[in-house]
Amino acid sequence: MTERLYYKDSHMSEFSARVLSACEEDGKFAVTLDKTAFFPEGGGQSSDTGFIDGVRVYDVQIRDGVIYHYTEKPLENGKEVTGIIDFDRRFRNMQNHSGEHIISGIVHRLYGFENVGFHLGDEMTVDFDGELTRKQLDEIETLANRAVYENLPVRAYFPGKDELSSLCYRSKKEISEELRIVEIEGVDVCACCAPHVNYTGEIGIIKILDFFKNKGGVRLFVKCGEDALNDYRDKYKNTLEISNLLSVKQFEVSAATQRLNEQLSAQKAEISVLKKRLVEEKALNFNGKESKTAVFEDGLDIKELQLYADALYKRNGGIRGVFSGNDENGYSFAICGVEAELDEFFGKFKAALPVRGGGRNGIVQGTVKANPQEIEKLF
Ligand SMILES: [Zn+2]
Incomplete structure (x- = not known):
């Protein structure tokens, strides 16, 4: 050994x-x-x-x-x-692992929940076998950080048989040849084989980030020490950039973003109404004499294409197609006409060009990879 x-x-x-x-x-x-x-x-x-x-x-x-x-x-x-x-890596692991013991000790004392899962790699997750709310987690986090401020001693030792029988400790069911106890004075006693800090002050900040319900309990994402500092630094920079972009104070970015979303939704609705009016107007002024016509119009979505083709057909009869897109990526389209006549035309259209799509009841839609000249020729 x-x-x-x-x-x-x-x-x-x-x-x-x-x-x-x-x-x-x-x-x-x-x-x-x-x-x-x-x-x-x-x-x-x-x-x-x-x-x-x-x-x-x-x-x-x-x-x-x-x-x-x-x-x-x-x-x-x-x-x-x-x-x-690599002591930076070791110390980072100790800050996180010792921080996890403090959280688990507090959760166990306050709620009686066991730590049933632990992962410490690029990020740290901690699982408990009971559910906790954000409010409870905030309280746990405050108590955990107070244990850091108190700079409590952390002692790792191998208890004798007698000592062990009178010792009350958390166990993560690790199979170990000899039981090693890690004790954080007044906060936690736990069986553990990993290296820990000597005093809780070495841990630095303990921050519970996200959490979600997991198998009847919760999974916490926690960062301690320098990981928490780096996380705060990144998030501060991000918040600062957003606040500059929105021209609001940092603590107002959430409310400002919500207002922006509302404005965006209102504008989208307004644009939709205007586009509808635009295609109706265009259909009104349409003067194609042929019985089959293809119209090309930039920036229309499938609903607007359908609306436009339908308006053209209702005013002029025949076969009326509307296309939106470009030569490189192809064109989305909607074509309206009398059902039997349209089906026959669309059959020929699909046979002649790389078309994906279909439809019924006098309207077909889809996409086509071709240029306007090739499309117009078929019409
Ligand atoms: Zn441990």
């Missing part, structure tokens, strides 16, 4: 060790050491990364108590080596 240095000191970023085995499996180089500060993937948390003697360690796994470091190049068996872990 590999001696786990991160159990004794979660802030150790550099260590010396001896290579016990270095082998290649499935094209990957796996290295085991007599001791390591690298945390292997486990309990929902991704592994540490770093370097062993300058060779990159990109993944760390544990099997039967032995920790396997996956490296980009082979290492020499028996060699004394220096390991350096």
